[in-house]
Amino acid sequence: MADENKQKEPSLVANIFARCKNDKGFAATLKRADNPDTAYQAWEILAAFKVPLDVDSKRLPHALVFAAIARSSKEKDGNLGLGAALSNAYQDDGGKDSDAAKAKLRRILACDNVIEVCQVLRPILQLICSRGVGISFEKLLKDLKFFNPEKTLACWAQDFFGSISKEKEES
Template sequence: MSTEGRGTTTLSRDERFVEAILQRCAENKGLAARLRRADNPATEYQSWDVLGSLGIDLERDYQRLPFVTVAAAIAKSKAEANGKLALGRAIASCYEEGRESSQAKARLRRLLACDELGEVCRVLRPILTLIDSKVGQPLDFVRLLRQLRNFPFHAQSIKAQWAQEFYGQPAEPIAGGET
């Protein structure tokens, strides 16, 4: 978050989006149900009214896909607030052995093998569902959204962040924004 001269707090676009989705899901269960289906390409269009009203460019995949993916994850998680858990750490937390789990490592490797944003979002769908079912705390959706939005421009850096989060090393700031 950044602070302007008069002591007021200004949220980033990512923070405003996450807050708006959290609030709308809490207030409107029908909208939350439509957003839960947003990560399926066949039913994604059901989320476009919400995304469009929040200023998301629906025609450009690199703009739309990060927001669709995070909105669906928020709606599925039924989170009441943005969490603090980073994606890499959340993947490790899904298994008893943590980062030593061969299944956790396989999921991370599959994610790290992605080269395009569309592929990352497709691979993330089942991972986010797994995280929601196995981990008792919400993801840092703002951080994930920022990472996905920056993926087309800084793919290697974003993948390195996910690996660092998974293996427990301190994460570096996200390219183009704060952590």
């Protein structure tokens, strides 16, 4: 069962990227999936991917990630975790030392459940995508689907504060 879940996200995320690239109507509908006022318009798509529409903790992570993919200017999934992506979005302002980036991270870390974190992440993902940062939507979807406040948030914080040193090691 765990192997099935590991293989499900890459193909799901790749499928969403491919469909958004080839079908602008599909992408336009998905862009509305994370907005509480228009989310119902994307339910047909979510249901087609077997996302339970009546369970917020399962629907909202998919809606958030699918909408972010549809808004993204990327043609394929990135490789950065959420923390590193947030830090890189503020690279011009000092990355992990940026007060604005730290404030956004603190707001994420204050979340208690997946529903709240999805609400908080919506504008943050829009910022990350608008700056062309290559976030891994596959990893983000896994993190949200199996959200554990202590482990997931600690991982994101470590990713944020450790992201600069990882980049320097790779260069």
